[in-house]
Amino acid sequence: MMGNCCSDVDGGMTAVGGTAPSTSAANQNDAADWYFKSRGMQGLFSQIELSFSATNLRDRDVFSKSDPMVVVYIQERDGAFTEVFRTEVVLNSLNPTWITKYTITYQFEIVQILLFRVFDVDTQFHNVAVKMLKLEEQQYLGEASCALSEIVSKPNRSLTLDLVQREESVPSIHSQHRGKLTVHAEECFSSKTTAEMTLKCLNLESKDLFSKTDPFLVISKVVENGISIPVCKTEVLKNDLNPTWKSVFLNIEQIGSKDIPLVIECFDFNSNGKHELIGKVHKSLADLEKLHSAREGENLFLPTLVGHDNQHKVLKSKLFVEKYSETVQYTFLDYLAGGFELNFMVAVDFTASNGNPRLPDSLHYIDPSGRLNAYQKAIYEVGEVLQFYDADKRFPAWGFGARPIDGPVSHCFNLNGSSNYCEVEGIRGIMMAYTSALFNVSLAGPTLFGHVINRAAMIASQSLAHDAKKYFVLLIITDGVITDLQETKDALVKASDLPLSILIVGVGGADFKEMEILDADKGERLESSTGRVASRDIVQFVPFRDVQNGRTCVVQSLLAELPTQFLTYMRSRDIKPNS
């Protein structure tokens, strides 16, 4: 064989396809993964199918009930709504359930606002294709709007909204009763179940007295027409008639189901590529699981052609399943459905370097025209995404580096001014507490994060002790470089084993080079003064550049990492969604 000495024999002997699953967050269809990544979408994205039903729709027709249809719109960056989807028309019903579903890509880090309008399709258009219908010729029945994250964060992934008239923004007591619309979300590619198997053979028959047998297995699935498609192959074991191969990991969804027939063929490796079939078995995953629990072996056979019949020559070699276990790799949405929450906490820098809040050049200046300052923007951009994942919408909010009225400098004071509790209600509550705190404290210094981090860690720790299904996200907004880097590192290292992620946003024009040390992506693992090293990288840092035209997307890249951090934490500790 000509190319023999150049071919990659070692490569040919390695296992292919049956390797352990990775722990990435984007754990769906590989083709979909590639599609999204090639278009620059990082982070967590998941294909969601929305289905619709409604109750108590208004009856517009005189002689029969309404024939309703739903039209879905997405809000673009400039605030305008674009139509994206129409369901079919359900005839003669005020409580319809539509069949056609809308597929949308759920992205964790942006707020995806959807608008749903219900129309009654006039009888004269009943034979027209849905997409050809002109909406202005139909009867408008009402509309409702929500964020996609509101739907997926509900435990049963269903959200019921009151339908309102276009001109109203919220349903009032006087508005006519227009019915309710229910939107339900399903993930297109749900959790992956992986079967891990250790296969072994006993008494393989050697083909040739003079040469050694180097066995390996090829596992294929059988599809229609009896065609078999290889799924994976094991590594080649040298000179072994009783081989036990390393575990293979098979994705059950990729195969189809546990009952799909599989062909397991045992070949003798030959470096010229012409591997000889030693024997094979036909078994499904369910059969292999039974073999494992019964501790039985299955005889290999060789197909032989005798005349027109396909006879099988049963061999004395047997295949055993030494180990069989199934693990499920749950998705982020699985955890949300299981009741897990992301709890938002915020800490604001009140050091004097921000400038006098009453002067327009201060980073803390509250513009009477309503234009948000950098602090308000950062709070809003992170908070508006995360708020949907927090069930009670009560957020701990702190300030640091200031002197509350006639007191000593505090490096962690409650933004709401209370001495007992630190929480505020909603993003609006944070904004109000921030504005009032600005005029009730004297900006001071130095800039220390340690106290705030320890406070957040205590909250996470108490939640852990109560087995709560919460993951905490602390947003620290600062204008300067921290004064005590080591104390901050110590606090971070101590907190690195908690269900906590810390997002640090730097505002203003300072040089934040030193802050990047805290983000292990850009440097080394954090080390405390006692020699302990952070077990996880829980910090992300990004400078907040105020862009004049268009919305800033800087914060989105921070948020995009959160689902991965959450999943890594849960998976490494084997915490399941339904525990």
Added chain:
Amino acid sequence: METKSRTLEITILSAEDLRIGNKPVKKNAFVVVSVDSFNNKATKINRDGGSYPSWNDKLVMDMPMQTVFITLQVKCCKGSSGGEKTVGFARIPVTDFVGGYSPVNCLQYLSYRLRDPKGLKNGIINVCLRLKGALRDCSSQAASAGGIGLGIPIDSRRDLGVVTGIPIWSGYPANSLVR
């Protein structure tokens, strides 16, 4: 006095960037866990991980109540000649996993800086552990057992951490860690 003890389940996960004499370790690294001088257990030898070995080896040991430190020693055995060399070691203060943020009986993931016999940094070791047994945290008891150049705050409520002292005796070379 009756010595009560708790059960420590410690899984040695992996180590990173191990070196001997400034060259990366090639193979055969293993870890010895010591609760005190009499109470040691070792992991299996890692053959092919090189300077980034992973063991995932779970060791179960008794940890008496007055234990102050758990010591981890990463060693490398020299194959057939049978000798073993200490690559680095780390001390885990018991207060790092008792009375800290994680609740009792919780699985905790910890990582530590390894220092070689000369006191220089030599890689990182990753472990996860779980303590089973009596529910009192032992910070106050730990205070009564002495330490070698070690400061431990008595009041565990305001525990800001354990300080590891690296003693510097006048006249001795500054880089000798412990004798």
